[in-house]
Amino acid sequence: MTAPLLSIRDLSVSYVVGNGMVHAVDGATFDVPAAGIVGLVGESGCGKSTIARALTRVVPKNARFAGGEIFFDGTDLLKLSEGEMNRLRWGDIAFIPQSAMNSLDPVYRIETQLGEVLRQRGGLSKAEAREKSEALFELVGIEPRRLRDFPHQFSGGMRQRVAIALALALDPKLIIADEPVTALDVIVQRQILDQLQALQQRLGISVILVTHDISVVAYVCDRIVVMYAGQVVESGDTRTVLTAPYHPYTMGLYNAFPDLQSSQGILTPIEGSPPDLSAPPSGCRFAPRCPFVEPECRATEMVLHEVEIVDGPAGHVSACRRNGDAEMLRAKASEVATWSA
């Protein structure tokens, strides 16, 4: 396996809230391969958006990096000076926000905004910037004449394409997309995902797709990272993680998700709620909601272990103590009675 483009090691990010700390991300570890789409998935408050922002080091004022490393192309981003980091931002690492409207200035034409980035940051001349702007619009499937339009003249889906064009402006190696299709209708969502995937493959870049929707991950991502309560609980090849999960949370998430194509019986909720991250429980954080919990689970800190898959792709890790029982747990997890409190 070639060296990953991005390697996150034991990353912790906390927020100062009142007199306490909320440990939004606690010891997250995962890799993003060169030229691949990684889905970062989890429910609200699991820390996925915090990670997305931490990667560009653009975080709210009350956020604190509490430890860990983020290696990008071999360099630890957390050790860079603000100036060095600034050069990487947008240049090598670009960001697509959930609502493109937030990243566009409503009073300037797209042409002006895109041109400014290309000239100031990309060092292009006015004519070159114009040419590149048109090429970028063509790349994302918008007619170049619409460069003259203002942001409000675009529909939600078109705006998201503009955001992708902006992200691609300086030929990044990595794009971080934070819920890029969540606010969109299903048909537009599909169009944007298809576009993102086509561009990723054509340009050979890497994408981190932050989402709460495992079906979006299943549709476009090569790899999946499942987060729960600030920690990575399972990650690996999308196919093996979704078809043969090792962590009970992944199993539960899958069973709670409606599937249009299968003749599914009853959807199974996961009872309870995620823990309060200002005072997380010791041991496994999913233990209070886990149907397979054993007393030791509450005493043992979670560690990601490589799971043994015969003939499967490498790099599948799960933080469950009971990884060895996965096959039996999977069978039980598919029964509704297992999850009713």
Next chain:
Amino acid sequence: MVGVTAPAIDGQDHRDEVVRAEGVAKHYQVGSNLIATLRGRSALVKAVDGVSFTLKRGESVGLLGESGCGKTTMGRLLLKLVPPTSGSILFEGRDTATIDGADLRAFRRSAQLIFQNPFEALNPRLTIRQSLAEPLENAGVPRAERLGLIEEALELVRSPSPAEILERYPHQMSGGQLQRIVMARALILQPTFVVADEPVSMLDVSVRAGILNVFRDVRERLGLTAIYISHDLALVRYVCERTIVMYLGRVVEDGPTEEVVHEPLHPYSKALVTAVPVPHPDQSHEALPIHGGAPDARNPPSGCRFRDRCPHAFERCAVEEPKPIQQGNRTVYCHLFDS
């Protein structure tokens, strides 16, 4: 409850029918007529434009479509929260436009809305007990009977530890718990008809399933007639045996959900079904049969509103509005099926 006293308009037996919408339209004026005319477009948004369907007692029907298709407006029309611009809505055989006074109070008891956002649906200054007591108070239920009804409603929505949560405030509760309270509040007056507007769209996946299960269970136990408004076909399929697909203010297809999912007839339904991602990696990456986005609702295409995105459109689609065509159990509004 509103009596079934008024005879049905066409003199037929509609006792089985709870709701009948006939050519219902709702137009909104947006901005100035003058400016709109100068810009060559209408200042009218036809949010709902000629929708007809009936709901049988105990039926659970999904109103499916993308943003701007008119599904939420339709839900509000059915509940008499906004008056139709034209057309009529009958509830238990009576035109809702004529319901007023004491009958209106009875109608408001019988027909309830379940809100989309549980974080905004409850008054933050009231405890859960007060929030649940409010509709009972308004309906004149004696104080002595209220607590019993509140407890019953909480039990109905399977709210955990009801005794503890009664004195809590909304901010002390999770989204899933709140949505159960919102449902309990809608059900506490024992309605016969409910409209649920995207009731789980604000909730996390792991909690959503619980709410959907309660919805399924409750409407079965109470024999409710229900409308479930959503943009998500997978959710609609889970709770509704029948689905009405809307596009730009019109119905395009209406029939059993399983048939719509497995063999959509209307080209728009087909696109919707194709576009829904599923949670396993071996899904079809079949190309979308349509392109582009929905057109401006102020200037919908002539004839069939879907024609400019439809891969099968032909001359007739531009000049003639599709009429309902019966195909087995389904009604489809498309010239392709008019042979």
